[in-house]
Amino acid sequence: MNAIQGTHSGEGSVPSHHDHYGAYQTEIYKKGMYEGINPAVTTNPNKLEEQAKEAMNRRGYNYVGGGAGEGATMDANRLAFRTWKMVPRMLRDTTKRSLKTTILGKEYPTPCLIAPIGVQQIFHEDKEVGVASVANELGLPYILSSASSSTIEEVAEANGDGHRWFQLYWPHDEAITESMLKRAKKAGYEVLVVTLDTWSLSWRPMDLDGAYVPFMKGIGDAIGFSDPVFRKQFKEKHGQEVEENIHDASLEWQGKVFPGAAHTWDEVRHLKDNWDGPIVLKGIQHVEDAKMAVEVGVQGIVCSNHGGRQLDGAIGSLEMLPEIVEAVGDKIDVLFDSGIRTGVDVIKALCLGAKGVLIGRPWVYGLGAAGKEGAREVLRGILADVDQSMGLAGIASIKECDESMLRRTFYPGDRFSNK
Numbered sequence: 001m002n003a004i005q006g007t008h009s010g011e012g013s014v015p016s017h018h019d020h021y022g023a024y025q026t027e028i029y030k031k032g033m034y035e036g037i038n039p040a041v042t043t044n045p046n047k048l049e050e051q052a053k054e055a056m057n058r059r060g061y062n063y064v065g066g067g068a069g070e071g072a073t074m075d076a077n078r079l080a081f082r083t084w085k086m087v088p089r090m091l092r093d094t095t096k097r098s099l100k101t102t103i104l105g106k107e108y109p110t111p112c113l114i115a116p117i118g119v120q121q122i123f124h125e126d127k128e129v130g131v132a133s134v135a136n137e138l139g140l141p142y143i144l145s146s147a148s149s150s151t152i153e154e155v156a157e158a159n160g161d162g163h164r165w166f167q168l169y170w171p172h173d174e175a176i177t178e179s180m181l182k183r184a185k186k187a188g189y190e191v192l193v194v195t196l197d198t199w200s201l202s203w204r205p206m207d208l209d210g211a212y213v214p215f216m217k218g219i220g221d222a223i224g225f226s227d228p229v230f231r232k233q234f235k236e237k238h239g240q241e242v243e244e245n246i247h248d249a250s251l252e253w254q255g256k257v258f259p260g261a262a263h264t265w266d267e268v269r270h271l272k273d274n275w276d277g278p279i280v281l282k283g284i285q286h287v288e289d290a291k292m293a294v295e296v297g298v299q300g301i302v303c304s305n306h307g308g309r310q311l312d313g314a315i316g317s318l319e320m321l322p323e324i325v326e327a328v329g330d331k332i333d334v335l336f337d338s339g340i341r342t343g344v345d346v347i348k349a350l351c352l353g354a355k356g357v358l359i360g361r362p363w364v365y366g367l368g369a370a371g372k373e374g375a376r377e378v379l380r381g382i383l384a385d386v387d388q389s390m391g392l393a394g395i396a397s398i399k400e401c402d403e404s405m406l407r408r409t410f411y412p413g414d415r416f417s418n419k
């Protein structure tokens with residue numbers, strides 16, 4: 001073994017048995033030194049967004065890069081990570097590292113999941129089906145958004161024997177909700193993720209200035225347009241098939257998934273009655289809501305502020321993680337997202353008590369810059385960074401991540417923006 005090889009010998013291809021994540025680093029050097037091929041997408045987390053911006057069309061970039069309001073919450077998400085610093089341990093045997101972890105009672109090869117991200121066709125034609133195949137290759141659960149440009153069944157096929165979860169934008173229409181859940185279950189989605197923070201879209205200046213919202217033109221509506229109950233309702237109302245009137249179909253589907261009114265805690269019962277499997281509530285930030293989640297009997301929550309895309313001025317998501325973890329104890333699993341950009345960010349969230357983390361914008365930038373290969377490179381980079389950084393911090397396995405590995409410091413010069 002030598003210094004750049006890390007733990008593993010790293011023979012070239014994508015790991016098929018999911019435990020050679022660190023080998024990607026050696027693979028990059030070998031490809032460059034012996035074949036003259038550099039990575040297609042930058043490995044620098046602070047340059048990734050800029051590279052994607054150059055490669056993507058303006059509207060697609062604005063959609064992913066933008067946030068709510070003045071971007072205060074997006075900044076707060078990054079600042080929160082910067083204020084926690086790792087305190088590494090030495091002379092510990094970390095030669096055999098493992099990223100394996102248990103989430104909702106099931107073992108996964110890593111603590112990372114693919115965050116639900118809608119309308120991927122505006123980023124690249126490889127879209128959801130492409131990323132779902134990459135998820136399988138890398139051993140990451142793929143969380144399919146309700147607002148996708150591929151259907152529930154297409155993504156299941158592309159994901160094959162991989163792990164897949166279904167994210168629900170929760171309609172105020174029980175028949176359609178039941179139909180979506182039934183389709184997801186039939187197509188092998190294991191966990192239901194219910195997003196609570198986006199029953200209506202926030203004030204998003206980058207999209208508003210370009211007067212652009214994709215699903216008004218049928219983009220990102222594939223799950224609705226292929227839904228038998230939605231199609232039947234539409235035909236009864238308009239006397240037309242969805243394909244004959246994309247304009248009205250888009251508006252009507254938008255009214256289902258972004259109904260402009262929140263649900264209430266009582267209504268979680270309907271989901272429990274219609275979903276045979278774990279339910280995770282996404283978008284929890286308040287400690288009392290975390291306790292409510294335990295009370296209504298779901299199995300998990302995602303501590304998330306939607307990547308600063310919903311309530312601007314809301315607190316950085318990582319700020320709330322320790323309190324939420326403490327409040328729910330080991331009664332339910334707490335997952336985390338909003339602001340993860342590096343392998344060390346993943347480790348920090350785990351040290352603060354998250355059982356798993358959802359990766360969002362970074363792989364979307366990879367997808368935009370170089371299609372599914374780009375998404376794969378970004379994700380492999382983050383996983384390799386998790387593996388290497390665990391070793392350097394003296395952590396051999398995920399269960400060793402705890403708050404003793406962190407110290408909170410804040411200096412006025414701390415840089416928190418990626419720009």
Ligand SMILES: Cc1cc2nc3c(=O)[nH]c(=O)nc-3n(C[C@H](O)[C@H](O)[C@H](O)COP(=O)(O)O)c2cc1C
Pocket residue numbers: 063064115116117118145146147167195282304305306307308309337338339340358359360361362364
């Ligand atoms: C372009 C884009 C689309 C998204 N679409 C969805 C979605 O359909 N459903 C959902 O629950 N969350 C959605 N999210 C939120 C992500 O799941 C995740 O919470 C967020 O990206 C985390 O923030 P980060 O990417 O800055 O780390 C979306 C985020 C982005 C950037």
Ligand SMILES: O=C(O)C(=O)c1ccccc1
Pocket residue numbers: 117118119147198215220306309
């Ligand atoms: O943009 C988002 O954050 C989001 O959740 C969404 C909304 C509509 C369609 C696709 C994704």
